[in-house]
Amino acid sequence: MPSICLGLSYRSLRAQIKLAVWKDINEVDFLDYNWQVANTIQGKDKLARFLYAALPEDIPYDEDAPESLRHIRTRDMFVQDVLGGISLAPMSIRITPHIMSVIDWNKPLSDPVRRQFIPLRSTFVEDHPKLQLDSLNETGTSPTPGLVHRYHDKALFLAVSVCPVYCRFCTRSYSVGGPTEEVSKKSAFPPTRRRWERMFEYIEQTPQLSDIVVSGGDGYYIPPEHLTTITERLLAIPHIRRIQVASKGLAVCPSRILTPEDEWTKALIDASKTAKQMGKSVALHTHFNHPAEMTWVSRLAAQKLYEEGVTVRNQTVLLRGVNDDVKTMKTLIRMLADNNIIPYYVYQGDMVSGVEDLRTPLSTILEIERHIRGSIAGFATPNFVIDLPGGGGKRLAASYETYDRSTGVSTYVVPGSGGSKDKVYEYHDPL
Numbered sequence: 001m002p003s004i005c006l007g008l009s010y011r012s013l014r015a016q017i018k019l020a021v022w023k024d025i026n027e028v029d030f031l032d033y034n035w036q037v038a039n040t041i042q043g044k045d046k047l048a049r050f051l052y053a054a055l056p057e058d059i060p061y062d063e064d065a066p067e068s069l070r071h072i073r074t075r076d077m078f079v080q081d082v083l084g085g086i087s088l089a090p091m092s093i094r095i096t097p098h099i100m101s102v103i104d105w106n107k108p109l110s111d112p113v114r115r116q117f118i119p120l121r122s123t124f125v126e127d128h129p130k131l132q133l134d135s136l137n138e139t140g141t142s143p144t145p146g147l148v149h150r151y152h153d154k155a156l157f158l159a160v161s162v163c164p165v166y167c168r169f170c171t172r173s174y175s176v177g178g179p180t181e182e183v184s185k186k187s188a189f190p191p192t193r194r195r196w197e198r199m200f201e202y203i204e205q206t207p208q209l210s211d212i213v214v215s216g217g218d219g220y221y222i223p224p225e226h227l228t229t230i231t232e233r234l235l236a237i238p239h240i241r242r243i244q245v246a247s248k249g250l251a252v253c254p255s256r257i258l259t260p261e262d263e264w265t266k267a268l269i270d271a272s273k274t275a276k277q278m279g280k281s282v283a284l285h286t287h288f289n290h291p292a293e294m295t296w297v298s299r300l301a302a303q304k305l306y307e308e309g310v311t312v313r314n315q316t317v318l319l320r321g322v323n324d325d326v327k328t329m330k331t332l333i334r335m336l337a338d339n340n341i342i343p344y345y346v347y348q349g350d351m352v353s354g355v356e357d358l359r360t361p362l363s364t365i366l367e368i369e370r371h372i373r374g375s376i377a378g379f380a381t382p383n384f385v386i387d388l389p390g391g392g393g394k395r396l397a398a399s400y401e402t403y404d405r406s407t408g409v410s411t412y413v414v415p416g417s418g419g420s421k422d423k424v425y426e427y428h429d430p431l
């Protein structure tokens with residue numbers, strides 16, 4: 001029997017696992033990380049089976065549903081639309097039972113969590129002509145495979161190419177997850193020691209680097225012993241001062257963090273403590289997009305990390321129909337701050353293939369920031385940023401040089417360094 005620190009008890013768990021498909025599962029099993037992994041819904045056939053078990057036969061009228069989905073009245077129509085959406089999607093399907101239990105299956109057409117993980121054919125919008133699969137040109141700024149070096153003092157260490165869930169809007173859809181009908185994922189990053197070794201060597205020989213983001217894929221899928229190896233190896237490099245382990249686990253499978261014997265959580269906490277003793281830092285960068293994702297399990301897990309001294313920061317992606325209104329975004333930011341998760345960034349959606357229905361115009365992030373800045377304590381207010389297509393890096397969204405709202409084209413100037421000229425990058429609103 002797995003053990004777990006439940007603290008606040010099971011009182012709301014029943015509501016969370018009321019789905020018919022798991023009605024016979026007891027709470028402790030549901031919360032067990034191994035059970036979550038073993039029962040993760042992967043691939044279109046398993047998803048279709050799940051949907052037939054979870055959805056009502058007739059889809060209830062949903063006043064919040066987008067116009068393009070209002071014709072879907074039955075479970076059969078919904079499942080067929082999902083299968084059509086999957087055939088056009090750049091990301092394969094993988095969703096934890098935890099996340100499946102957060103979705104409101106009586107409102108599948110508008111549910112903000114469903115929108116992030118399960119595509120529907122009827123909402124598909126043609127890609128913008130300026131859009132590229134590797135939107136941020138990560139492969140073009142990698143001195144060795146899996147290490148992205150775009151900023152002067154910071155690099156991205158892509159340790160794995162798998163995640164506990166696959167988000168439809170993933171920036172790294174060119175490499176993360178299994179191949180889809182649309183994307184072959186030839187450039188995936190397997191967790192091989194030889195590849196990592198070349199990445200360590202580059203970091204050791206590049207003294208300007210002080211910050212390393214350990215990501216992938218998702219840091220949750222770095223085996224615990226490898227997480228320890230990577231953090232120890234990086235902390236031992238004198239010029240590396242800060243490490244950020246990127247994982248959506250706190251949002252999508254948080255019960256793992258509450259399991260006392262879980263080795264991954266222990267590796268993270270130990271690395272954080274070791275770093276502090278060295279005057280350095282190892283933090284967790286996580287990814288909540290909607291208040292519904294802040295379940296009681298995530299709150300308890302965040303509290304445990306807080307008590308253990310692990311700094312947790314959040315990076316939200318602005319998504320149409322998910323969090324693109326002031327009220328939702330403000331609620332999310334307050335919830336994060338109240339759970340000692342630093343609201344670090346809100347990102348303008350990247351120009352990623354296959355998810356134009358989720359992208360908002362730049363004006364939306366500007367408007368949301370206008371309402372939020374000043375209404376929440378400064379230290380709990382995130383930076384509203386845009387990661388410039390083509391590898392220009394992050395800029396404050398409001399720092400555009402030009403923005404023509406009629407054409408939807410904005411420009412940002414990135415100052416040159418080391419004698420190179422300033423460079424202009426463009427962002428294009430959805431058409």
Ligand code: SF4
Pocket residue numbers: 162163164165166167169170171172176216217218248
């Ligand atoms: S968890 Fe992160 S890396 Fe994985 S699919 Fe989602 S956005 Fe991409």
